């Protein structure tokens with residue numbers, strides 16, 4: 399049976415901890431961090447990329463600073479030195495959280511979204527989601543629509559992130575189950591079994607992990623609060 403680990407990371411760090419994070423990133427990551435206009439976006443980027451390096455370092459027996467990343471198919475980040483059974487991973491960050499999915503031998507995608515007011519939710523769903531998804535959302539009580547929209551969004555985005563396609567795969571080409579039903583892929587032209595799992599990412603966040611494998615076991619873990627001290 400396939401398995402995946404989902405790491406949930408709290409990104410609220412002190413300035414000192416953010417400096418530790420910046421110190422172990424590679425020049426291209428530091429360059430990108432320096433181009434964010436809003437300090438909160440810069441901090442989220444620094445912390446989530448440092449956490450990714452820490453976790454990939456433990457997975458591969460490498461120091462976080464020694465992790466080499468490359469753009470794989472369609473730009474999906476991958477480890478530059480692939481082993482015989484490569485470590486598959488995917489990162490997502492929003493609000494106070496980063497999610498990092500890790501698997502071996504199966505493509506993994508993760509998505510987390512901070513739930514926020516979205517008066518246009520039904521219009522966006524009608525324009526971009528599958529017809530059954532948009533109709534299901536519209537049938538919900540009005541007060542349930544925003545949270546359901548973000549859950550649905552993360553379910554769909556986790557799938558396209560596992561595939562590595564991003565928006566190259568139109569989002570109406572496949573459909574997923576609608577909350578409050580558990581996460582499940584219902585219809586997709588591309589063959590092959592999938593496991594989708596709702597992930598508890600904390601109050602005000604919706605999150606999903608998608609793995610291109612059947613009936614996978616999903617293990618949820620959190621980094622300890624002092625994780626930046628472990629960056630070496």
Ligand SMILES: CC(C)(COP(=O)(O)OP(=O)(O)OC[C@H]1O[C@@H](n2cnc3c(N)ncnc32)[C@H](O)[C@@H]1OP(=O)(O)O)[C@@H](O)C(=O)NCCC(=O)NCCS
Pocket residue numbers: 443471472473474475488489490491492508509510550551552554555558559560561562563564565566569
């Ligand atoms: C990158 C992408 C795949 C997701 O971006 P996002 O939701 O804005 O951001 P997330 O935090 O979830 O993910 C970003 C991370 O995904 C990873 N990523 C980048 N390209 C990727 C790809 N082709 N496939 C999978 N993961 C990718 C990177 O690690 C990136 O982190 P970074 O930006 O800090 O370097 C985006 O390009 C995309 O196409 N998203 C679909 C967007 C959409 O409109 N969805 C609508 C609702 S379903």
